Ligand SMILES: Nc1ncnc2c1ncn2[C@@H]1O[C@H](COP(=O)(O)OP(=O)(O)O)[C@@H](O)[C@H]1O
């Protein structure tokens with residue numbers, strides 16, 4: 188009984204703030220407080236009319252897409268090497284690659300800032316953020332793709348070669364289709380991570396802020412709060428959608444390889 | 454029979470580890486050949502060397518007169534049935550079986566017919582549209598077989614193909630594999646650690662230990678005339694008794710601990726007559742316990758029953774005899790009127806010097 192109460196309290200604590208986002212996004216009043224004033228889509232309309240926001244969204248999408256692709260490519264190489272090849276010091280190398288997973292983002296942000304600006308003497312731009320986001324997304328990609336590769340029987344590629352395929356042909360015809368769900372899942376998750384990452388983007392952005400940085404800027408103007416709520420609502424919906432699709436693909440990958448689910452991120 | 458595969462002086466190192474230590478081997482066209490040995494002795498390594506998945510560190514390999522040094526795995530006239538079967542889970546049964554025909558220039562209908570025939574050959578006619586995932590272990594194995602045989606290789610390599618099956622299925626597949634091999638006439642090389650499986654199925658067997666071939670012979674010779682103690686111990690059951698020997702021309706005089714003196718022809722030392730100290734091997738079924746009223750043409754020693762294991766059709770006894778440390782292992786058919794002795798009962802053990810094998814200690 189008490190366990191059930193605890194679970195309910197936990198869920199309320201976790202999700203109530205998020206549920207408040209859409210509530211106030213549709214509330215006809217600039218003050219975020221009860222009682223509600225009435226229904227409006229005014230704030231969503233204002234989103235559409237703000238040019239600076241459009242620039243921020245564009246920058247964010249560009250960064251998220253490229254980071255996702257880069258991180259997934261890197262993750263693909265690492266996961267394949269990690270599960271199908273054996274080389275000296277493999278465990279140590281794999282552990283080291285996963286390290287950014289537990290590294291505080293602020294440290295990544297500050298150290299990259301120092302390297303880019305002081306050491307390399309380069310300007311800040313979207314590319315510096317892409318670099319950093321690739322860095323923090325790669326461990327997630329490796330974790331997801333490791334799962335996809337670990338489920339794979341290494342003699343499967345050899346069997347394809349044995350039946351006359353080249354090494355590349357065996358990878359393309361056998362391994363790739365079997366890990367595709369993992370790749371899709373990895374792309375979506377790193378896209379999501381990059382899209383709402385704030386600290387690094389804040390430290391490393393050039394002239395155009397990314398969307399989270401732009402939102403943070405809006406918070407200084409209380410009358411803009413409902414607009415932020417509207418934007419937040421869209422982001423929450425988008426994130427949930429992407430993560431659901433990612434999880435769907437991850438599970439389908441398992442089913443395709445005929446395996447039981449052994450966990451995952453969701 | 455003509456020679457199909459020749460390996461000479463093949464060595465394989467994994468880093469410092471010497472996995473194959475000078476393999477010289479000739480495998481004949483159309484034979485059922487087995488590589489038998491304990492786990493880790495290098496059987497899979499040798500098989501993969503023939504398939505082209507491992508490069509020998511030194512030595513040469515020819516298949517059908519062609520040197521395989523520069524021939525990559527996908528160009529070799531070999532196909533393999535993997536231990537895990539390596540069925541492609543995202544393809545249907547027919548797509549799995551037809552996978553090797555992808556690069557074939559034949560018309561689609563011809564390929565489909567070939568797939569159908571291959572499936573029929575392994576007893577899976579009509580299974581073409583099933584998902585490979587949904588098959589049982591035995592069926593997967595058949596798919597793996599059909600997939601490899603459809604390319605009509607010169608050699609079919611099988612790495613412990615039956616080890617994942619339960620006992621009943623295993624025995625059934627043994628018979629089917631033998632039938633299949635006779636039908637297609639392709640050379641089969643089977644890797645197994647199961648001596649019974651090798652004896653049942655093979656024309657010839659190479660027994661491997663630690664990267665070396667200990668003996669290469671047909672099953673009967675291997676069983677009756679093992680050349681060394683470790684081969685004798687690995688194939689079937691064998692009692693080992695200490696002996697002192699005195700060679701005299703074509704015959705050898707023996708004094709066997711617990712059994713006594715006798716004389717055998719030098720041909721009963723298949724590994725060559727050892728100098729000085731020797732071990733004598735004798736199979737449990739060549740010894741007999743004499744029951745009431747039975748007599749034996751050979752010699753008899755008296756002992757005491759130490760252990761009885763009843764198997765229904767057979768009873769396995771351990772019998773202690775004076776002068777020999779370990780009890781003798783004796784297997785007896787449970788014929789009509791024969792009692793099962795109890796532990797502690799006296800037992801008269803008949804033996805025959807013709808059944809002795811003389812081995813180096
Ligand atoms: N890729 C490899 N790297 C290092 N050692 C290996 C490799 N493959 C096999 N070995 C070693 O070589 C020995 C023989 O292996 P294997 O041929 O698989 O034995 P078997 O099939 O007879 O059980 C084993 O001790 C194994 O540990």
Ligand SMILES: [Mg+2]
Pocket residue numbers: 496497498613
């Ligand atoms: Mg093996």
